[in-house]
Amino acid sequence: MVQSPSSSGPGAAEQRRPRLSSRRRRILLTAAYVAVAAVAFGASLAFTMAWRLVSGLTVDEEQPEPGDVVAPPRVEVRPDEPFNILILGTDAGLLEDGRRGARRSDTMMLASYDPLTGGLSILSIPRDTYVEIPLDRLDEQLHRYIRENPTKITHAHAFGGPAVSMAAVSHLLNVPVHRYVRVNLEAFVNIVDLMGGVYICVPKPMHYEDPYQNLYIHLQPGCRVLNGNEAMQYARYRQDSDLARIARQQEILRALVQRGLDLGIIPRLGQIVDEIVRQVDTNLSESELVHLVAVAGRMAAGFSPDEIVMNTIPGRDGWMNGVYYWLHDEEGTRQLVDALIWRLTPPPDTVVQVLVRDASGPGGAGSRVAESLRQHGYNVEVVVDEVPVDETIVLIHHGDETMGKVLARAIVNQTATARVYAEPDDSAPADITIVVGRDYVQNQQ
Template sequence: MTSGRKRTKRIWIGAIVLFLALVGAYVFSVYHKLQQTMNEIHAPIERANSDKRPDALSFTKQQPISILLIGVDERKNDRGRADSLIVMTVNPKKQSIEMVSIPRDTRTMIVGKGKEDKINHSYAFGGVEMTLATVEQFLDIPIDYYIKVNMESFKDIVDAVGGVTVNNAFSFEYEGESFPKGEITLNGEKALKYARMRYDDPRGDFGRQDRQKQVIEAIIKKGASFSLLTNYNDILEAIGKNIKTNLTFDDMKQIQANYKEARRHIEQLHIQGKGQKINGIYYLIVPEEERAAISQRLKEHLDIDL
């Protein structure tokens, strides 16, 4: 081999080594930032093992899991109330996710309080722990994990993923913004308003719940795209500021590895009820047969023996 060819070969080898070093540094940077963010948002809770989930879960066996999304309207010097409660059951073998919103005015027994009240008051009374226990009792299913989102800052997450696209069922205006019917793309501020409007919705809180789930579904799909890696720093910063969860970093790696096929089919379920005033306070009364039907549907999706 001539000296020219040797020199060219060394240049190519050097370029490849440099490229691999840069890629390695980038991957390490992403991984380090991801690990740091997951440690920041990890918030374990003190909770006795549920009799509805007596045995430990196995991610590698792809056992179905349930996650409670708690959208909280946090205020200064006040824990606030749960603005939205959405239960997600995730079944990778069926390649599906089922989402059900629990209307915040739903009247039920508050676990640990010993009285019936609006289900979203459980958060004001006892934080995440009481909310988890109350939702678990209401639906009669295990709630394995929770993800608490600060609704006011939720817009940061939407902006970090570059906005979301949703299919709006009808045109409306809310807080100075117009939302035409059909497919629309929303930035963070608009997405928050889109998810919050309910008084001008003919379906009231039920329509509002559907819009919240639309935005969440859009974020899930957008977040699964590798094209977002270039914007990972903004995404992780937004997550770190606005989210708390009892999922560990290792849990999330296991879920990413074993449960990602579940996002192929996302179905929204609805809890129906009738509004009623009791002692001058408005509640949503969910008939027992309605509650039992939703509970059975979720149990089937979680592969729980009925």
């Protein structure tokens, strides 16, 4: 049977609050005003202002917090690939002597921004998801524990902090996890209060108590503005199912985004930023913070929280050694990641015709590319070129150029050489032509 990590293990130490420089606070506060200015005065002006702040900024050298096995990695981000940030909401159990214990991740969401499409998505991961944690992130004591016990993904943070959580999520979803943001419950409550609460319709009486987690939930049904403590109760209620709890967390997140678009928060921006700096831990650099806020400002005018695509990894209930787990559906998860993060699925009610020219030589590589595209909803025809070519290319004939770039990116992930060319041709039999070259085969070997 799975036991929680020992209070004497690497996750047991009380984590100190990150101390961010006053310079970072000034940058973050200025960037926040820039985002609000985008709503009031126009995104292009705000975006220009934000990028003026970037010059001269340096990336912080992150150090592991007490209880974190290693410092979280800074994974390189390619300019055309989605930027993935793991959002961790941590709890803190009470040990027998009343001290705080190892912090598990009560909430895990992978937020992804796609620079090609401008799309923002959030993929929630149930805390009880069965996962294999990469052992290279752990010390020898935990090596033995992991080998002998099935593991829930919520334990990854207690085993070694954000670095282990990032590695576990990357392994689970087969995507790079570039950065993390870690929020504790106190920060969540205070930030919601500073933003003026969130409007939520509580559908039923909610009552639940767990002294071990210092969790006391008592909510009555009805539509109203919830304060920070009430919003925390609503998000953590767990008397129905983990999937229902995740849906409530996503509902709270949408409500917070909606509140953030309200110009009425301007007088409280300084307090909100102070609370974020005091309580929120991240390995985002100053320049990345400014860039993300600038992107948010650019999107803010006319933006609706409903434009954020949210989903949860699919799976089923399961038991091992008498312990409950969420057993994720590997194929369903892969399809969801392709659709939400890589944006490989065509827009609804859109027919995209693709011609795959196999110029890779013997082996049928073009047919494999075509079958993969068909699985994602494209209409595909394959022809075989008699003369092989060295380089894989993508030709955009008509329609949305973004879709061609998305397909090229999918091929780049496998060949690292695919190039995109605009070749308008109203007489072309397809919207997009993909010429599969020998480099595709070489990189598959």
